[in-house]
Amino acid sequence: MLELKNVWIRYGKNVAVRKLTLTVNKGDFVTILGANGAGKSSTLNAISGLVKIKRGEIHFKGQKINGLKPGAIAARGIIQIPEGRKLFPLMSVMENLEMGAYLCKDTKRVRDSLEKVLTLFPVLKEKLGGKARELSGGQQQMLAIARGLMAIPELLMFDEPSLGLSPLLRQQLAEKIKEVSREGVTIVLVEQNARLGLMLATYGYVMENGQLVLQGKTSDLMQDEGVRKAYLGV
Amino acid sequence: MPPAGIWIDGLVQSCIYMTMAFGMVLVFSILGILNWTHGQFYMLGAFVVYYAVTAAGVPFPLSLLISGVIVGALGMVVEKLVIERLTGPGYGLLAVTAATMALIFFFEGAAGMAFGLMAKGMATTLPGVLDMGSFSISYQKIAVIIFTLVIMVAMYIVLNRTKVGKAIRATAQQPDAASLYGVNVGWVSLIVMGIGCSLAAMAGGIMGPVQSVDPFMGRIPMIMSLLAIVIGGLGSLTGAIVGGIILGLLNSVIAYKISYFSEVALFLLVIVILLIRPQGLFGAAPK
Ligand SMILES: Nc1ncnc2c1ncn2[C@@H]1O[C@H](COP(=O)(O)OP(=O)(O)OP(=O)(O)O)[C@@H](O)[C@H]1O
Numbered sequence: 001m002l003e004l005k006n007v008w009i010r011y012g013k014n015v016a017v018r019k020l021t022l023t024v025n026k027g028d029f030v031t032i033l034g035a036n037g038a039g040k041s042s043t044l045n046a047i048s049g050l051v052k053i054k055r056g057e058i059h060f061k062g063q064k065i066n067g068l069k070p071g072a073i074a075a076r077g078i079i080q081i082p083e084g085r086k087l088f089p090l091m092s093v094m095e096n097l098e099m100g101a102y103l104c105k106d107t108k109r110v111r112d113s114l115e116k117v118l119t120l121f122p123v124l125k126e127k128l129g130g131k132a133r134e135l136s137g138g139q140q141q142m143l144a145i146a147r148g149l150m151a152i153p154e155l156l157m158f159d160e161p162s163l164g165l166s167p168l169l170r171q172q173l174a175e176k177i178k179e180v181s182r183e184g185v186t187i188v189l190v191e192q193n194a195r196l197g198l199m200l201a202t203y204g205y206v207m208e209n210g211q212l213v214l215q216g217k218t219s220d221l222m223q224d225e226g227v228r229k230a231y232l233g234v
Numbered sequence: 235m236p237p238a239g240i241w242i243d244g245l246v247q248s249c250i251y252m253t254m255a256f257g258m259v260l261v262f263s264i265l266g267i268l269n270w271t272h273g274q275f276y277m278l279g280a281f282v283v284y285y286a287v288t289a290a291g292v293p294f295p296l297s298l299l300i301s302g303v304i305v306g307a308l309g310m311v312v313e314k315l316v317i318e319r320l321t322g323p324g325y326g327l328l329a330v331t332a333a334t335m336a337l338i339f340f341f342e343g344a345a346g347m348a349f350g351l352m353a354k355g356m357a358t359t360l361p362g363v364l365d366m367g368s369f370s371i372s373y374q375k376i377a378v379i380i381f382t383l384v385i386m387v388a389m390y391i392v393l394n395r396t397k398v399g400k401a402i403r404a405t406a407q408q409p410d411a412a413s414l415y416g417v418n419v420g421w422v423s424l425i426v427m428g429i430g431c432s433l434a435a436m437a438g439g440i441m442g443p444v445q446s447v448d449p450f451m452g453r454i455p456m457i458m459s460l461l462a463i464v465i466g467g468l469g470s471l472t473g474a475i476v477g478g479i480i481l482g483l484l485n486s487v488i489a490y491k492i493s494y495f496s497e498v499a500l501f502l503l504v505i506v507i508l509l510i511r512p513q514g515l516f517g518a519a520p521k
């Protein structure tokens with residue numbers, strides 16, 4: 001469904017990602033692991049069209065999408081839940097959800113997905129009128145996911161959703177992400193918390209300094225000596 | 235206590251500064267730049283109204299709308315042809331600042347060539363005064379105040395209740411997330427520039443019959459609305475409104491108390507406000 005072919009990303013002279021090739025199939029749950037600055041966010045931002053790629057191609061459902069505007073890419077069903085949540089802090093919870101469905105013209109569909117999203121995240125129901133910035137960290141992450149789901153994604157990309165959450169909240173978050181995956185949404189999960197990524201996903205890519213160094217089934221990666229040392233601390 | 239007339243004159247000025255400042259802050263919140271030629275859109279708006287009323291006999295309220303549309307469209311052209319090309323990766327703030335400053339002289343010169351340098355007086359479009367016993371207000375001034383109220387309520391509704399307005403607010407708060415969900419930030423920039431310039435034009439237009447119309451009339455309101463923005467806190471729409479009100483009233487009252495050097499006193503007062511609260515009344519505290 002998603003294919004990156006020989007992708008290079010550069011900021012000025014600095015190469016952030018080089019020669020990246022990866023594939024995500026429909027219904028997959030893929031994780032991308034890597035240390036600080038490995039190029040994970042850059043990769044997601046390139047797929048979303050926020051960052052231009054210097055070389056290579058990105059295809060989605062057989063069509064080239066690199067070069068399209070972020071909105072056009074979102075319209076095709078690729079939705080990113082960005083690093084640091086990036087909620088609209090002064091807008092209400094409800095308005096944040098509405099913005100998630102910005103591209104959807106069908107009001108009935110918007111109402112349906114609102115209902116679905118609020119069933120998945122009942123905490124948000126009582127907070128609809130409050131401003132996003134008044135929510136707790138955990139609730140903000142839930143809202144970020146809920147806003148993403150409002151867009152009715154086919155491919156949902158998470159950028160470090162567990163950042164700053166307590167272990168308990170991280171557990172809740174993992175449950176929610178699993179539920180979304182079970183609904184049939186294809187998922188790419190970027191995590192620094194490798195344990196979480198490997199536990200949830202079925203296939204993993206490991207990036208170092210902008211390059212792909214390892215890939216495989218998560219069950220195999222968990223047994224890999226290098227991965228265990230570098231990312232799991234065992 | 236200054237007489238009521240002084241306060242009313244102050245309030246009329248407040249209305250203009252507020253409308254101007256609101257548009258500038260709206261543009262700033264999306265484009266991240268101060269449009270230095272904002273005052274010239276005020277001036278052009280006044281000219282459109284002047285000619286619409288005197289030469290074409292268009293009714294005053296309709297001519298205000300026409301000036302909003304024409305000058306708003308001109309603002310969009312400036313955004314597309316000048317501002318958009320000079321912003322973005324690789325461009326500093328200097329290029330676009332210099333360009334919008336250059337436009338001040340371009341528009342003033344063009345207006346001077348097209349309409350002449352002489353100030354044009356315009357007959358009152360709403361003659362008569364409202365007698366309030368101890369004081370009276372001209373209908374023309376009441377019109378300015380009502381017009382401003384209507385504009386502000388309309389802006390509130392647009393920004394909070396419409397899809398475009400929500401896209402504008404979302405872009406101002408979190409541009410990356412807004413574009414991730416399909417907001418076309420280039421299009422939003424164009425819209426806010428159109429709205430901002432159209433507000434400036436209508437403010438100039440409604441003041442046409444109160445003052446006189448000339449190519450340089452945009453300078454003082456521009457400086458005043460900049461001050462209003464600084465007092466209110468750069469980036470805050472509420473700040474622009476409150477700053478505008480404070481400045482208009484202060485200006486009028488100070489001028490009444492000390493006719494000499496009233497500007498000096500006003501600017502000193504603004505400096506004192508900023509010494510006490512450098513981020514302005516509604517601005518976020520510097521980190
Ligand atoms: N906007 C930018 N301008 C310049 N350099 C950037 C920019 N964004 C990222 N970089 C650089 O590109 C490299 C990859 O960054 P990226 O944010 O993609 O890494 P990451 O894997 O997401 O890291 P983290 O785990 O810290 O989020 C880093 O060296 C970073 O400094």
Ligand SMILES: [Mg+2]
Nearest residue numbers: 040041042083
């Ligand atoms: Mg990152």
